[in-house]
Amino acid sequence: xxxxxxxxxxxxxxxxxxxxxxxxxxxxxxxxxxxxxxxxxxxxxxxxxxxxxxxxxxxxxxxxxxxxxxxxxxxxxxxxxxxxxxxxxxxxxxxxxxxxxxxxxxxxxxxxxxxxxxxxxxxxxxxxxxxxxxxxxxxxxxxxxxxxxxxxxxxxxxxxxxxxxxxxxxxxxxxxxxxxxxxxxxxxxxxxxxxxxxxxxxxxxxxxxxxxxxxxxxxxxxxxxxxxxxxxxxxxxxxxxxxxxxxxxxxxxxxxxxxxxxxxxxxxxxxxxxxxxxxxxxxxxxxxxxxxxxxxxxxxxxxxxxxxxxxxxxxxxxxxxxxxxxxxxxxxxxxxxxxxxxxxxxxxxxxxx
Numbered sequence: 001x002x003x004x005x006x007x008x009x010x011x012x013x014x015x016x017x018x019x020x021x022x023x024x025x026x027x028x029x030x031x032x033x034x035x036x037x038x039x040x041x042x043x044x045x046x047x048x049x050x051x052x053x054x055x056x057x058x059x060x061x062x063x064x065x066x067x068x069x070x071x072x073x074x075x076x077x078x079x080x081x082x083x084x085x086x087x088x089x090x091x092x093x094x095x096x097x098x099x100x101x102x103x104x105x106x107x108x109x110x111x112x113x114x115x116x117x118x119x120x121x122x123x124x125x126x127x128x129x130x131x132x133x134x135x136x137x138x139x140x141x142x143x144x145x146x147x148x149x150x151x152x153x154x155x156x157x158x159x160x161x162x163x164x165x166x167x168x169x170x171x172x173x174x175x176x177x178x179x180x181x182x183x184x185x186x187x188x189x190x191x192x193x194x195x196x197x198x199x200x201x202x203x204x205x206x207x208x209x210x211x212x213x214x215x216x217x218x219x220x221x222x223x224x225x226x227x228x229x230x231x232x233x234x235x236x237x238x239x240x241x242x243x244x245x246x247x248x249x250x251x252x253x254x255x256x257x258x259x260x261x262x263x264x265x266x267x268x269x270x271x272x273x274x275x276x277x278x279x280x281x282x283x284x285x286x287x288x289x290x291x292x293x294x295x296x297x298x299x300x301x302x303x304x305x306x307x308x309x310x311x312x313x314x315x316x317x318x319x320x321x322x323x324x325x326x327x328x329x330x331x332x333x334x335x336x337x338x339x340x341x342x343x344x345x346x347x348x349x350x351x352x353x
Contacts, residue, residue: 007049010035013324016075022049023069025061032056036075037067075298081105082119085112086127095128121268121291121299130266184230188223189243190216193250194344195337199223200246201232202239206260210246210312212333226311250314252348257315265309268294272306279320281345286324308332314341 010018014036025032026042032050033039050056053063053070063070085101096104101124102112116124186208188201199219201209209226213219223232233239242259249257263273271294279285291303307318310332319338323329331338 004049007035008044008047011041011047014038020051022051023053023056024049025056025059030061031064032061032069033064034067034069037064037069039064039066078115079119081107081112082116085116085124086120089124089128095125098124118296118298121271121294121296121302122266126267130268184227185233186223186227186230187233187236187239188220189234189236189240189246190219191243191247193247195250195333195340198243198246198250200242202242203262205262207257207312207315208262208264210315212250212313212337251344261312261315263312263316265306268296268299268302269306269309271295272303273310273316276307276310276317276320279317281317281320282348284320284322284326284342287321287329288324290321304329320345 007018007022007024010022011024016034016036018035023032023034024047027046027048028042032053050059050061057063057070066074068074082105085105088096088101088104098113099109102109105112107115113123116127120127122130184203186201186203188199188209190197190199192198195212197213197216197219199209199211199213199216199222200207201211201223209223211219211222213222220234245259246257263270265273272290275290275293276285287300287303287307288297291297291300294303296302303321307321308330310316310318313319313333319331319341328335328338328342
């Protein structure tokens with residue numbers, strides 16, 4: 001593919017930061033634009049490319065009023081405003097009101113809410129909640145002061161409001177988290193499947209971990225790192241029978257896993273994982289498509305991070321997410337396992353067709 005074709009493809013894909021950077025000009029309008037300009041794409045025969053805005057203007061073209069290629073783009077300006085709003089949320093003693101945040105960055109509340117969600121993947125309210133919970137986790141883990149003092153120091157207006165969502169947010173009670181999971185009983189079993197060692201673990205709510213690895217020791221170490229002081233029980237006879245069900249599911253994901261799941265994550269992560277669970281076996285989606293489906297088309301990187309934070313291999317099928325060009329990107333449990341899973345699912349679906 002030659003350079004001009006790559007540039008044209010970048011215009012078609014509305015690539016924000018192509019390498020090398022360029023602007024494109026439209027002969028019929030006399031206007032030049034950024035590659036990611038939201039305006040309707042011109043016909044290829046009417047387009048020529050320039051290394052920067054100065055070169056385009058030297059040939060008589062004028063800057064597009066919509067994407068402003070000769071200065072800071074609206075996208076960049078919005079990104080700076082959202083970064084400013086995030087800093088305000090992070091440094092505030094209590095979560096700021098939407099109207100106050102919008103006024104601080106010079107936007108209307110409606111527009112600010114929409115732009116904030118597009119850039120971060122969550123609403124300002126959800127972002128503030130997630131920040132407070134992370135601050136609380138840090139204070140609990142540091143072990144300084146009482147649980148109640150940590151709750152107020154993290155910005156919760158009342159302890160009752162926190163306790164309403166504590167177990168769901170932390171994955172266990174606040175006191176249990178301070179003890180590193182001590183007192184939390186987690187059953188687990190380890191087996192061998194076509195992808196190597198597989199570990200399944202359950203809390204009282206359901207399956208909280210489905211881990212893959214090279215060896216039994218590797219997956220057990222992974223589980224121990226997540227719950228360093230929990231009561232890990234691996235010799236429960238009744239629970240051991242579950243590993244056969246999980247291995248069958250790993251080897252034939254299309255059959256589904258009919259077990260309750262204990263899914264723990266932020267509001268945005270949960271939205272991403274819900275979308276992934278709707279992707280049928282034998283099909284793939286892209287990070288961009290997932291970002292669009294969760295209502296945050298600009299949050300492609302956040303989608304990739306949510307995939308990497310997934311603790312339930314295959315049950316939440318992050319292996320079905322590929323790059324826009326169809327290539328396989330990183331996978332928490334190894335790209336080769338990702339390839340093997342996709343090939344297995346594709347073969348099973350072809351047999352059923």
